[in-house]
Amino acid sequence: MALEGLLWCIGGLLATSMAAVPAARLRAGSPMVYGAALCLSVVALGIAAASLFIGHSLLGALTLPVGLPWLGAHFRLDSLAAFFLVVVNLGATTASIYGIGYGRHEETPGRVLPFFPAFLAAMNLVVLADDAFTFLFAWEFMSLASWALVMAHHRRPGNAAAGYLYLIMASFGTLALLFAFGLLAGPAGGYAFDAIRAAPPGAGAAAAVLVLALIGAGSKAGLVPLHVWLPLAHPAAPSHVSALMSGVMTKVAVYGVVRIVFDLLGVPTWWAGALVALLGGVTAVMGVLHALMEHDLKRLLAYHTVENIGIIFIGLGLALAFGANGMRTAAALALTAALFHVFNHSVFKSLLFFGSGAVLTATGERDMEHLGGLIHRMPLTAFAFLIGSAAISALPPFNGFVSEWLTFQAILLSPGLPQWLLKFLVPAIGALLALSAALAAACFVKAFGVTFLGRPRTDAARNAAETDRWSLATMFILGAICLVAGILPGYFIDALAPVAHVLAGAHLPRQGELDWLTIIPVAQSRSSYNGLLLFLIIALAAGLGVEVIHRWASDELRRSAPWDCGFPDSSPATQYTAGSFSQPIRRVFGSVVFRAREEVRMPPPGDLQAAQMHVRMRDLLWDALYAPVTRLVGFVADQLNKVQFLSIRAYLTLVFSALVVLLMVLAVWH
Amino acid sequence: MALVLNLLVQIAQMALVLAIAPLFTGYVRKVKAHLLRRQGPPLVQPYRELLRLLRKDVVLANTASWVFRVAPYLIFATTWVAASLIPTFATGLIFSYAADMIAIVALLGSARFMLALAGLDVGTSFGGIGSSREMLIASLAEPAMLMVVFTLSLLAGSTQLSSIAASLQASDVGLRFSLALALIGLTMVAIAENSRIPVDNPATHLELTMVHEAMILEYSGRHLALIEAAASLKLLLYVSVIACVFFPWGIAVSGQGLVAYLGGVGVYVLKLAAAGFLLAVFETATAKMRVFRVPDFLGAALMLGFLAALLLFVTMAG
């Protein structure tokens, strides 16, 4: 059965991570480990894809005699798990291929190789787990392995702090999930998911579980305001691990939410949908705004993960809202949109992180202000990165657009909802979604433009060289997927049908055999989209344009210095930087959201020193939520610490008073 | 048979928009000139400019990459296709089901994306100014646009332009206040998207005030020609959208025969003339605003769209 195969793959991955400890010393160790991981993830990917498409005959469950003794470790492969396994193992496969090339540049392989396969195994385990203990076990193990990978370059400034914040937030999330499962399982400890499904909680408990699940899984997925660790931790890891954490691990967190809220919790309530969707909208906008303010390429990508998680949660929230009102097909549409975006984001985010990794290895720079003009030195990387940027900016004909288009379609169905709050809220969320999509486009114009276009700003950028074949191969595979999923979305939607059917009780009409592969989520007259056709016509039109112009018009071409309104050839420093590019947007949004203040120091006339402009931004969320907690803990620790410095007589007094108090209690009790 | 007919209509549409777009731009210029008591260039001036540019060589900056050279073709192709998906004189275009209103907006977004990149490619400061301001304006315009779309789909139960046109033609919709709001909102968006006054001034080359012009500052020859053509196509597109959605009368339905189609074309031209005149009047009547006033402008558009949707809820509930 498929499940055994997957478990064997996981076992293989764990064995690989064991073997990696000695292998890390060998020169050939890195390719060996990544090769093994590659083979195993390819097999797992195959099994998962097969069981997603073939369905029932391959799905199933089994129990291993490990974990909680009287419970055993339950595993189940259903269509939902199969879909997320496809996402996980696609990411794992590409990351492994990339790692074969990227691993050569790793200075401390001993800190990466053992944990990489373990991380992959843990993510697979989470998706397969079918009881609370196994789920949380795998979940926390995933955190631990990824933490070790974040700490791989612990000597770089800031990384240790990032790892610290990450593991604390992860444990906080696990704690919340622990509470949630405690509530679901009850004091008798019916931890198996079947038992939980059999005895769904009451309304109050369900609400608590929902909130706890949002806190728990949301902190892992990067839901605002629990996102603060993400932009620090994801970039700190080696780039292929960043890709896994951003592209895949956040999806595993989404899986956690879906599993708990849609599967275990039974029938949703409409306010749950409102809550989730609103959180999603806020997360999307906050994430992209943070990204716009960012100059660090990898951190920018990490913030975009936050944004896309927000988009996914919008879809999930809509699905909940529709499902609560029995609008099955609408719920199916929203859910399909969310899940499709899960897949898409995992693809193009991995692509983008691989690109940033290539840039990092070629230039040793993550700061865009020190880059520029790389398109001349690394054309292939630039091309792949451009595809990724277009995809994440939700531009047709790439895949990012299709999922966001589906989300919009779901939003446009919201007038059918009976609750007035939802009626009013959902259009606003739609506006947020549009805003975040547009800002994302702006942000990636900045990212690609400042990094790859223009003129190199430093020697590092000037002397960059194209990256290795493995990395390029990975990026182009992913780019191809972006395009294919964009122009042939019908097949992907059909693949999601069983998942939607299980969770939402309905699924979209089959898209595969519609004429010309148009996708029609609801009705022909309502809305339709055909990426393939658009792609072909545009190609045709462009070709026509080229043809006509080069046939009839001049195709002479002279190279010369840029015109630049007649200024003499200025230094690269005069180019627009990332900071100056995002300045208008910062003026518009940042002054409110980040309390952004610009301080310009203009030297007095005759003074030759340079004028300086300094932008100061504050993260209000941090100030409001996290700083007080740290202050509180420090304060309490200081106060209690005084107890360490008492005299023995004082300690005896403590004992004495404890005794007297207890005796009094006893005397009263009788 | 119907298929072939639709194909023919589609091709006619593509040819029509391509042919008529520069004329429309010229027409607007002419009217503005007259309003300013000037003679103004002849209507065919834009065609002449395009031809001249096509004949000239391209002077390419040393630092330009392939993005800079590919962008014009893609921008042109995308905008052209987008424009040709809008029922201008007839519905039942064969490709119209390939993209609904949201997709059309997104197509324009792709074009803008390429253009902004091209602006950054050469590595001069002006391109940067243009790109960053263009993206700011776009990011503010899109939510407003979506709210308009939302309102329309709320009325027509569709985001498919042809269906919207059809259902708004049907009498039962009638005149609605929210439609008016949506119209104003869409118009404001259109003005911003086409970088017209008061958001931007297509005629200026004063460095610090220009947005669109700054991006294409480094372009020359055929590349510039393509971009100019794309710009006028985009203007035509938005006007046609407004015409088709809010004044859907006279649009020929597929299979009505040649006369109907010719009539449709005639009506369409009349609509364009009216719209162009209004646009010219508006532009001459108002002054360009500072870049940082634009958010307020588009914020107002967003509010209008939102208001339209909410009012519609109320009226539909009642």
Add this chain to the structure above:
Amino acid sequence: MSGGGSFFVGAVLIIPAVSAGLLAVLPDNRATARLNALAAFLTFVAATVLFWERPAAGHFLIVDDLNVVFIVLSTFVGFTTSVFSGSYIAHELETGRLTPIYLRFYHAMYQTLMFAMNLALLSNNVGLMWVAIELATLTTVLMVGIYRTPAALEAAWKYFLLGSVGIAFALFGTILVYLAAHAVVGEGLDAMTWSVLVKRSPEFDPALLNLAFLFLLLGYGTKVGLVPLHAWLPDAHAEGPTPISAVLSGLLLNVALFAVLRFKSVMSANPGAFAPGPLMVSLGLLSVVFASFMLYRRHDIKRMFGYSSIEHMGIITFAFGMGGPLANFAALLHMTLHSLTKSGIFFCVGNIAQVKGTQNMRDIRGLTVSHPVLGWGLVLGVAAIAGLPPMGIFMTEFLIVSTTFARSPLLAVTLGLSLLVAFGALLLRLNGLAFGDPHGSREPVRASFVPMFAHFALVIAAGIWLPPALVAWFQHVAGLLR
């Protein structure tokens, strides 16, 4: 009923006693270290036999499901610690912190401590148990003070006094239990025999039992290190030789808690007596909260882990207080795993302190770079003690928190959050210790890592798979404790 069993029980007690005598007189230090390890090993072997060979309960000694696991555990940890202390003490001799004469004394005391703890675990007579625990206290006091630095003396002295007061309370409690019992059972040994007490407990005078349990909890609780009776614990851990810190955290606390458990089962068998739960819950929770905050301002690495021991003893007491099959099971398992993990950590810490020549965490950095084995060992240990999978403590904390949340969310939230706070402190220190640029000496460690990794391997194994026999015992005992 098998003579073999009683023979092995005898062995478990006699081997340490005899070897203590031998070690007191034998001069040469290398041989003594070996002999020490050998004796501990033999004791361990004898103890493992008790799994299969159990004598019937006598008036003084008993082997039942509850204590057999702890006997095997304590003899095992005793053995591994003796192996570790071999290399540790050798280093101490080189650096001259210990003189051969003190070394002799140390080994003798070590075996005496083993004897005392085994006796306490095996004893079926509450008076005998009291005597044994007092003996254990005295020996550990002497060993804590062995370095004779002012700090060590002061720690020993504090330990001695607080311990003595605790002992006094425990004795008063024991007397009360006898009084409660002998009215029913009649005078003589029966009235102090635990197995009899449990059977006849329902007929006892509940008021007496309540008072007795209160004193026993405070008395033995002092040994367990429950707040506010904990003051001796951190300093004793910090100032004594590291093997003793390991034994203290790993075993002596367990033994004291074991004593409390014996009486708890007597209590809970009596319907009239008040439920000991709330008392233990509040004391345990107080300990957890207090200790987790105290972790933050620590700079001495051994004292920090001493506080972490307080925290975990608090967790265990809390879980026993909550009661119920799941929580009791978890608590028993947590006792086992904590003693394995914490002693393993102390092995690691001992080597670190020796190679770095300091216990101040400000002066220890980047261990994973300078001493990879020690560094990663420490990371593993902290991850284990913090309850991260695949280490076993994750399972117990999972059970404790989740079952508690279903019953009384407020307690569970308090517990969970303070666990998080404690984790924050430990991780903060770990970041400094194990990561970053190395600092201080880089000389290689000459010590056997086998004991440490043996412990961690067991902990990991327990986290993944528990032997059914162990589970059966624990479940039976958990039922017994209510």
Add this chain to the structure above:
Amino acid sequence: MDPLALDVAHLFAGGLVLVSFMLLYQDRMTGLVNTFALHALVVSLSVAWQAHIQHAPHLYITAAIALIVKAIIIPLALHRIIVQLGIHRTIETVVGIGQTMLAGIGLVALSIMVMLPITAKAGTLTQQDLAFALAVLLLGLLMMISRRNAVSQVIGFMSIENGLILAATGAKGMPLVVEISVAFSILIALIVIGVFLFRIRESFDTVDIHALHEYRGEQP
């Protein structure tokens, strides 16, 4: 057995409490030590009486130990320590003796309250005897924490132990009493030796070699 015997036992027990109060009342070193000797004497008497009425000869051993060790040897030793350490003659208390006495009375009341619910079937040692033992214990603890001076703290601890011995011997037919008392005497001896060895003068936590509290834990 005849009530008279029990009454005598109660008499001794009550006497012990009284002596405990006398201990609290003392403000001179020498007086304190002597009072403690009296305390020990009363205990050994009561133990001996218990041995008599319970026909438990082994209790005589306990009585003897109490008498010899705690009524004779230790007081002598303490006298020497006082002389050697030159402890100034008055005992400085944390709170005034008056308040201490009040607290002591409160403690006695508390122990009686605690003992009230215990039913008479609880055995030969009735409520009030237990109450006395508990009171002695609490008073001893009170003494330990209300006196700044090492010797008086030791004495406080020993008075606790006397209370325990009282309780233990009172419990009819309790096995291991002798062993326990022996073990306890060892403890006491060690403490006294400790005081003597570490030359602890002021309070338990200052040895005059160093001011040890500076070594306790890390400096804040």
